Amino acid sequence: MPMRKAIAGLIAVAAVVGVGAALLHPKPTTPAGSVLRSRLNADIASSDPGMKRDANTDAVLLHVTEGLVAVREDGSVGPMLANSWTVSPDGRTYRFTLRQGIRFHNGAPLTSADVKWSLDRYLAPGSRWRCKPDLSAGGIAAVTAVDTPDPATVEIVLDRPAPLFLATLARVDCGSTAITHRDSVGPDGQWRYPIGTGPFRWGEWRHNQYIDLIRYAGYRPLPGGPNGNGGGKRALVDRLRFTVIPDGSAASAALLRGSLDVLDALAPNELGTITGAPGIKLDSARSSDFYGILIQSGAPVLRDVRMRRALSLSLDVAALTRVVTHGTGVPDSSPIPAVDSFYGPAERPLVKRDLAAARALVAASGYRGEPIELLTSHSPPEFYDAAILVQAMARDAGINIRVVDLDWASHLARYSSGDYQAMMFGFSARLDPSQMFGVLIGDRATDPRKVWNSPAAIDLLHQSVVTGDRAARQQVFDALDARFRAEVPAIALYNTRRVTALRAPVTGYRSWSAQTQRLWNVGLRNVR
């Protein structure tokens, strides 16, 4: 009898909790029509483009919103909401002509007033827009005025010429300077959701579960095919569902099972599970990213440039890349990504492992085996593997590395404060070398994240953003690369290859160096 009571009690409690859970959950809409399902490894940070963001946020919002211009496949800038533009002779005024017939997802027509509203919001005091520092005093140029001579024309006035102005507007991490409708913000001034002009409109965001985007029937594509984040974009499915699946193995299982159609950013250690699986195909592209070791050149031991060079010479970059990325990465000793058009003969040579030279430099520096802390984390997991290999390789040159494993938030905090000797770190894709050098170069006194504060480097970086002449910029980047190798403020190791696994019915997927998944012009075979 007591056993029966206990069983009945357990069942009753479970039933009560089940009913409670059912009542607590809001009833979601039921997906209908063709659905293309993709995976995110973490939830998006917000639905506000370029404001509160990370790479996942950028990727999702690029389907919903568009800017005046967009970055093309080759890294150049092309039209998006602006049909054309002119630059004044003094290089300070950009006059954009908007495309006709564009409507926001709420049906309102796109006008110059909407562009001004969006830009004013990005540049307002207190705004956290990613590109605000770049377009304010101290950046490439400050925006001094946004004028609207007529509903189809926008004039943006800068305080000085800025050849990289359009490239900055098109930056993915700045949300492509998305033009959103003012109803995206509620009467209380709080962001609601993006009302944009993209091929998909905002559907439902269930935190840490999924984001649904719905095909926008009123979308007006540019002529031609898709090109980078611009060109002729089309929604070929009724709905996009970005499902948040943090665990890589679970995501692989979901793809194999058919619960996912697109598995982007496949971790190198999951490649073995997916490669060769029936009904699965792979697509990949080299990324414009940077993975390497950041060095605090004012820190103990590593303040001596001979020790930094010795550490660099102790590493077999090609072998390390092969092991850490499971053969998918590209070894690269330059901060300029190997896929970049500015990656030339000066940047191409890898720093070769030379243990004799490394040991000689170690001896000359008077190093006595003091431990050098190398911070790392498992975000991504390759960081940890790379740190262990660096430790082993450096030991061969008599350098004593102590690997300190942190969680990502702690890792990021140490990066931001500059409180470390050396750390594994990576920067996501930057489509212009000035941006990549820009994350390394700067005044450490005002920005502790910067690792390279030599006046010559700062001057060269400045030169790279004030000229638009390609040959002149190539010379500047070559000079920066040479200085980078001599001063060793960081050690560049590799660029990743972004691998995306797709189920066989998926058509039209194109990986690219900017690392974002683009699901416009992607369809499902046998689906209208």
Place this chain on the structure above:
Amino acid sequence: MIAYILRRLLLAIPTLFIVALMVFFLVRLIPGDPAQVMLGEGADPAALAALHAELGLDKPVYVQFATWLGHVFTGDLGTSITTGEPVATLLLTRAGTTGVVVLVSVGLATLIAIVAGTVAAWRRGSGLDLAVMGGASLILAVPSFWLGLLLLLVFGVWLRWLPVVGYIPFSEDPWGAMLFLILPIATLTISESGVLIRMMRSSAIDVLRLDYVTHARAKGLAERTVLARHVFPNAFAPTLTLVGLTLGRLFGGIAVIETVFTLPGLGRLMVTGVLSRDYPVVQGCLLFTAVIYVLVNLAVDLLYPLFDPRVTVE
């Protein structure tokens, strides 16, 4: 009885206050900045400072604590730094999912433990006992995430019987919701049954040695009756304590299962909160878990007299 319950609940208040105090300050001792995590590696220092001010993180810690505690007393656990949602709402929605998984799993594990543990004790030293104990030891040795992935691979990918990721609320599709919960519940049931089987067997062996069991057998009672009426109630009391502790632990601790099966539960909420340094969420989760612990232990204490007449509620 009511006076006893009220006294226990009143005694829980200082416990929960100490938990709140410790949680608040310990969370802030972990290196990392929620504003930095939110804005990423390229965040402008001015934007970081603005976000600190917006989140109230620029105020002294004791001021932040006093403000938070004041709000807790009014039922307001704050707002998630990363999602902007009220923490209380997040906890209630997530606790439902976790609650179903944990209660059903522990319930099933308890049933398995009662049957397997009692039978193994009854047939102590036999091949059956060996098999039960071997199985329990194997379960204890297998990490739950590995078991989850294995079940996912077999029943989700190879056999294609069950979905592998996602979750459908009961309100949308009860049958579909059950399908999504079968694998996580199976994983947790198997994982938790190992220790419960061992405990049940050990207690049952002790009880089977007692004189009143011999007396019951001597009266000519059937073995089934002896086991169900005389052995089970006394042997189950220690297991019940373990069940209570297990329930309390799992309510805040099935993050691994929830991550593997992408369930939107309390554990995953807490892990995400810790990784993003979402202080209000972590504080809310831990406080909620502490409350659950207190309530589950109270419930276990109230259930004790049902199984052991020597225990009375005073």
